[in-house]
Amino acid sequence: MRLWGVKAMNKLRIRMAAVLLLALSLSVGCGEEKLSSPEEYIAVYMENPQTEPDSSDAGGADETQVYNYIDNILFTGGSGCLRLSEEEFVPEERVFSESSVNVTELFAEGSDTAERISALGLPYIYLWQDSADVLASVDPDEYAENVVGSAVMLREKCPDSMVIVLSVLPAAQQISGADKVADFNSRLKGAVKSCPDKYLVFMDIFSPLSENGFIKDIYDMGDGVTLSRSGLRKLIEVIGDERFYNDLSGDGKYRYLYKDIYAERPDYTPTEGKIAYLTFDDGPSKYTPEILEILRNNNIKATFFITGWCIDGKEDTLRQIAEEGHTVGLHSWSHEYDEIYASPEAWMDDFAKVYNKVYDVTGKKPWAFRFPGGSYNNFNKETAETIIGEMKRRGFAYYDWNCATSDATTSATYESCIENLKDSIYSDHSVVLMHDSLKLTPEYLQDVIDIFTAEGYSFENIDAADEVQF
Numbered sequence: 001m002r003l004w005g006v007k008a009m010n011k012l013r014i015r016m017a018a019v020l021l022l023a024l025s026l027s028v029g030c031g032e033e034k035l036s037s038p039e040e041y042i043a044v045y046m047e048n049p050q051t052e053p054d055s056s057d058a059g060g061a062d063e064t065q066v067y068n069y070i071d072n073i074l075f076t077g078g079s080g081c082l083r084l085s086e087e088e089f090v091p092e093e094r095v096f097s098e099s100s101v102n103v104t105e106l107f108a109e110g111s112d113t114a115e116r117i118s119a120l121g122l123p124y125i126y127l128w129q130d131s132a133d134v135l136a137s138v139d140p141d142e143y144a145e146n147v148v149g150s151a152v153m154l155r156e157k158c159p160d161s162m163v164i165v166l167s168v169l170p171a172a173q174q175i176s177g178a179d180k181v182a183d184f185n186s187r188l189k190g191a192v193k194s195c196p197d198k199y200l201v202f203m204d205i206f207s208p209l210s211e212n213g214f215i216k217d218i219y220d221m222g223d224g225v226t227l228s229r230s231g232l233r234k235l236i237e238v239i240g241d242e243r244f245y246n247d248l249s250g251d252g253k254y255r256y257l258y259k260d261i262y263a264e265r266p267d268y269t270p271t272e273g274k275i276a277y278l279t280f281d282d283g284p285s286k287y288t289p290e291i292l293e294i295l296r297n298n299n300i301k302a303t304f305f306i307t308g309w310c311i312d313g314k315e316d317t318l319r320q321i322a323e324e325g326h327t328v329g330l331h332s333w334s335h336e337y338d339e340i341y342a343s344p345e346a347w348m349d350d351f352a353k354v355y356n357k358v359y360d361v362t363g364k365k366p367w368a369f370r371f372p373g374g375s376y377n378n379f380n381k382e383t384a385e386t387i388i389g390e391m392k393r394r395g396f397a398y399y400d401w402n403c404a405t406s407d408a409t410t411s412a413t414y415e416s417c418i419e420n421l422k423d424s425i426y427s428d429h430s431v432v433l434m435h436d437s438l439k440l441t442p443e444y445l446q447d448v449i450d451i452f453t454a455e456g457y458s459f460e461n462i463d464a465a466d467e468v469q470f
Contacts, residue, residue, distance in 0.1 A: 326461055
């Protein structure tokens with residue numbers, strides 16, 4: 001394509017995508033979402049993710065004019081893809097595989113897998129390639145031929161669906177044969193490309209998951225061939241490639257971002273009487289272990305609202321917080337007010353990062369969070385209501401505070417923290433704001449505990465606490 005034609009072509013593609021999605025809007029939100037022809041599958045799949053329809057062309061589109069890509073795909077193939085449903089990235093009904101079964105075995109003669117897939121009528125079928133399948137194979141050309149044979153059979157059984165053959169997953173360097181995966185992928189790509197069926201395509205997910213030809217450590221579950229949760233998340237991001245949503249109006253995109261990030265708070269009954277809920281923001285830090293020791297000595301469970309960028313190098317401390325029965329909440333990744341409150345999408349981008357990091361480290365899904373600066377501040381005047389509404393819709397609970405030591409002020413001292421605390425104790429249920437990122441906090445913490453104890457308070461984490469909000 002000549003350079004002078006690129007901009008014109010992009011505009012044409014944008015308008016074609018807008019027309020396509022406008023047609024889709026008639027069915028979205030009122031029953032099963034459908035595309036009217038296989039050609040439209042390709043139009044959505046191949047759409048340039050770097051461009052979006054101009055909202056001025058949308059004709060007053062609303063959030064019903066959305067084709068949600070991730071809800072229209074399924075995975076089948078090697079047994080490794082079962083972890084997509086186990087880790088709740090994809091619903092169980094849209095993952096077709098069996099334990100210890102490879103791609104070609106899954107579609108062997110007598111199998112009804114293809115028929116069951118066809119019954120769903122989904123437009124995009126991703127064929128998963130475990131590296132374990134390759135390591136057990138002898139000839140790369142034979143392997144590629146068998147995989148493409150399975151893909152062709154899928155297309156025959158599912159004539160109204162695209163089949164996307166994923167490249168073979170990388171393996172760890174210490175795994176015998178791991179260095180051969182790239183060659184198998186080259187043969188597999190060639191076999192798919194030589195297939196005349198335009199609805200059968202190849203997609204490289206080896207490259208983004210690998211480094212120097214082998215799986216990145218962060219994506220390795222530990223056995224050298226199985227993707228960790230971080231690896232699965234990366235794979236989903238690559239596959240989605242911003243096709244999780246296509247929104248004509250440009251509004252409401254945050255509702256379709258990070259579809260695995262939802263919370264379900266356990267049922268609870270608030271404890272009666274005078275309760276102090278000690279909460280700590282901005283950690284973990286080098287001072288957190290000392291705070292944990294003080295809490296342990298006093299047999300107190302508290303709440304830690306974690307700031308994501310602080311976690312690296314302190315994963316053991318974060319795990320200790322969770323293992324000792326304290327509640328682990330979230331307090332953003334960056335704590336940069338002007339960035340995280342710029343838009344609902346910016347908030348979700350930041351929140352997803354800290355959510356996933358805490359989940360990966362602790363193995364527990366957070367359900368509570370605290371807004372940096374509190375739920376209403378000078379940086380989120382335009383976005384607070386939308387962000388709060390979206391977080392509630394996703395099931396998360398947020399906590400402000402009604403008692404504080406003001407330890408994060410530049411003029412804070414031991415004496416000022418104690419006085420500020422005393423001046424702010426007025427509620428039978430006191431949610432106390434402190435920071436485990438400060439040297440000062442462990443110095444005054446025992447006195448805080450003693451003051452509340454003298455006032456007849458007992459201590460709990462927020463698991464049984466009603467939300468305290470500004």
